[in-house]
Amino acid sequence: MKKMQAKIQNRIPDTAARDGEAPALPLADEKNGDAPSNLFGLTLAGCSALMRDLGEPKFRGRQLFEWLYGKRAMAVDACTNLPKKLRETLKTRWIIDWGEVLGVQADLEDGTKKMLIRLADGECVETVLMAYDYGYSLCVSSQVGCAMGCAFCASTKGGLVRNLTAGEMAAQIALVEAAEGVRISRVVVMGIGEPLANYDNLLRFIQILNQGFGIGMRRITVSTCGIVPMIERLADEALEINLAISLHSPDQAVREQIMPAARRYPLDRLLKTCKNYFNKTGRRVTFEYALMAGVNDRDEDAKALIGLFSGENVHLNLIRLNPITDGPFAGSQNVTGFAKKLKTGGINCTIRRRIGKNIDAACGQLRHRQEQAVPMVTKPRGER
Numbered sequence: 110m111k112k113m114q115a116k117i118q119n120r121i122p123d124t125a126a127r128d129g130e131a132p133a134l135p136l137a138d139e140k141n142g143d144a145p146s147n148l149f150g151l152t153l154a155g156c157s158a159l160m161r162d163l164g165e166p167k168f169r170g171r172q173l174f175e176w177l178y179g180k181r182a183m184a185v186d187a188c189t190n191l192p193k194k195l196r197e198t199l200k201t202r203w204i205i206d207w208g209e210v211l212g213v214q215a216d217l218e219d220g221t222k223k224m225l226i227r228l229a230d231g232e233c234v235e236t237v238l239m240a241y242d243y244g245y246s247l248c249v250s251s252q253v254g255c256a257m258g259c260a261f262c263a264s265t266k267g268g269l270v271r272n273l274t275a276g277e278m279a280a281q282i283a284l285v286e287a288a289e290g291v292r293i294s295r296v297v298v299m300g301i302g303e304p305l306a307n308y309d310n311l312l313r314f315i316q317i318l319n320q321g322f323g324i325g326m327r328r329i330t331v332s333t334c335g336i337v338p339m340i341e342r343l344a345d346e347a348l349e350i351n352l353a354i355s356l357h358s359p360d361q362a363v364r365e366q367i368m369p370a371a372r373r374y375p376l377d378r379l380l381k382t383c384k385n386y387f388n389k390t391g392r393r394v395t396f397e398y399a400l401m402a403g404v405n406d407r408d409e410d411a412k413a414l415i416g417l418f419s420g421e422n423v424h425l426n427l428i429r430l431n432p433i434t435d436g437p438f439a440g441s442q443n444v445t446g447f448a449k450k451l452k453t454g455g456i457n458c459t460i461r462r463r464i465g466k467n468i469d470a471a472c473g474q475l476r477h478r479q480e481q482a483v484p485m486v487t488k489p490r491g492e493r
């Protein structure tokens with residue numbers, strides 16, 4: 110484990126470690142010139158470099174890191190393991206800022222809570238808290254908006270605004286835990302944005318999750334629409350995280366229509382890359398498949414999936430499509446029948462438990478509402 114952590118640390122780009130200057134500043138702060146910088150989001154290497162720059166012994170870096178994430182310190186003065194004089198010095202240039210929860214939608218039926226979070230520069234992202242038998246899982250956003258243009262997804266409606274910093278991803282956990290009085294034990298990077306298009310910050314975030322929050326690598330899932338070169342890079346990191354691929358069709362032409370990224374990264378190349386990923390990491394890849402009526406829920410789709418995956422050590426996760434405003438697709442009425450066909454064909458598949466159906470479950474809807482100044486509503490039970 111220690112060896113693996115050291116490996117991640119060496120690979121994670123960190124301005125502090127690289128330049129010997131102030132640790133990597135979050136993007137939001139870079140825009141603000143003289144504004145204080147956010148300590149939240151520094152990796153262990155970043156904390157150590159900061160302490161070194163301040164003329165402090167190296168162990169102070171670990172102390173800061175532990176209080177930032179292990180203790181969820183909300184202010185520099187809450188880092189009571191650091192000497193008061195050092196805290197005063199830190200406060201001249203540094204703050205701890207998690208952003209704030211702007212609003213919450215709760216699904217009273219299944220306990221899912223979707224929160225709209227405001228970032229330091231006023232941009233918003235969503236994060237979703239899900240309750241399971243084993244504890245709490247958080248679905249984290251990785252970007253403000255998304256450039257990928259998938260036709261069924263609300264996250265991409267206004268395009269990409271910017272990447273989230275590692276701190277802004279980690280703050281989603283701290284904020285939700287503080288607001289709800291819970292501990293998050295699993296994290297899925299399946300919120301707004303394409304995590305592999307924000308690769309360096311994603312790796313920093315994973316490091317913070319693992320070393321700072323103490324969340325095991327196997328309890329972290331990263332989902333991608335299939336950015337092949339970044340999947341190849343991720344395979345080389347040798348992390349034990351779970352990789353999920355948004356597949357949504359076994360047909361290249363259909364995929365190109367509903368997921369523009371497929372034009373650049375064709376299905377055969379993507380599947381080959383996933384095979385290599387499994388061979389290198391030993392981690393089984395999950396394929397996500399949101400069923401859309403007449404688009405990808407036909408007999409021929411089931412047959413094609415069986416042809417692609419029969420005998421392969423993969424998992425297919427069938428998802429009920431969440432309706433989005435003005436979306437071109439309707440959810441399939443044949444989810445269980447489709448699953449049955451796949452199972453009969455020898456495919457290891459499950460239907461994802463539907464969560465948050467009484468709120469704006471589709472990822473990006475809430476942020477979109479906020480941008481359009483549409484009031485945030487929790488729909489009555491059963492209404493779609």
Ligand SMILES: C[S@@+](CC[C@H](N)C(=O)[O-])C[C@H]1O[C@@H](n2cnc3c(N)ncnc32)[C@H](O)[C@@H]1O
Nearest residue numbers: 262299302303332333334355397399430431472
């Ligand atoms: C929002 S994406 C974020 C992660 C990454 N960008 C990706 O595409 O895998 C997370 C998952 O939600 C799925 N998704 C997007 N819009 C959806 C919708 N309207 N209904 C159901 N699933 C949806 C995506 O295909 C993907 O599997």
Ligand code: SF4
Nearest residue numbers: 255257259262265334
């Ligand atoms: S599904 Fe993922 S990649 Fe596609 S637009 Fe939505 S967030 Fe972006």
